[in-house]
Amino acid sequence: MYHICKKTCNKCGLIYICKTEQDPYRYEGSGKKWKEHNKLDNCGIDHHTEVLFSSDNKEKTMEFCTKYGKETNPYYWKTPEYANLIMEGGGYNMLGDANPNRKHGRAVGWKSDKSIQKENDRIRNADYHANNREVERARMRCLSYVKKGNYEKALENFNKWNPKYTTFQEYWNKYAPAERMSQID
Numbered sequence: 001m002y003h004i005c006k007k008t009c010n011k012c013g014l015i016y017i018c019k020t021e022q023d024p025y026r027y028e029g030s031g032k033k034w035k036e037h038n039k040l041d042n043c044g045i046d047h048h049t050e051v052l053f054s055s056d057n058k059e060k061t062m063e064f065c066t067k068y069g070k071e072t073n074p075y076y077w078k079t080p081e082y083a084n085l086i087m088e089g090g091g092y093n094m095l096g097d098a099n100p101n102r103k104h105g106r107a108v109g110w111k112s113d114k115s116i117q118k119e120n121d122r123i124r125n126a127d128y129h130a131n132n133r134e135v136e137r138a139r140m141r142c143l144s145y146v147k148k149g150n151y152e153k154a155l156e157n158f159n160k161w162n163p164k165y166t167t168f169q170e171y172w173n174k175y176a177p178a179e180r181m182s183q184i185d
């Protein structure tokens, strides 16, 4: 059985979309950025899991992933809320000939989609990783200042982090300790 899971860090809200054939609630996820995040002192492995899709059928799983990444939650991997560096395709991640998505030496399915292929190439670029580190630092600083109740510094870093799906106020209300909240009423 293939499971497509959405894992959300209980401490900072970082999200990771992943596929597993293991127990989806026990599987910790194997993405580079996600694993790095899980080593952070503030967070560790403390996340909850939502199973978005389950199937015995690999093609249906890959179809779900493509639809999810292009329609349901378009380009989630490009947004700083997600630890994904590329779209979870639901199939094999390797690009070699052993990849069953390759037929007659060419990638088929989502891997042959030019826009996604181009994006995947882009993220291998060193500049991207440099920029991403800055964003990641801003995200961590933002959370740290929110938890300290430093509204101004938190906002400054929030603006550098620039997440797409939450406003600063929502983020503050969600992660600031309750006793600090009264400061901004």
Ligand SMILES: [Zn+2]
Residues within 6 Å of the ligand: 009, 010, 011, 012, 013, 014, 037, 042, 043, 044
């Ligand atoms: Zn976290």
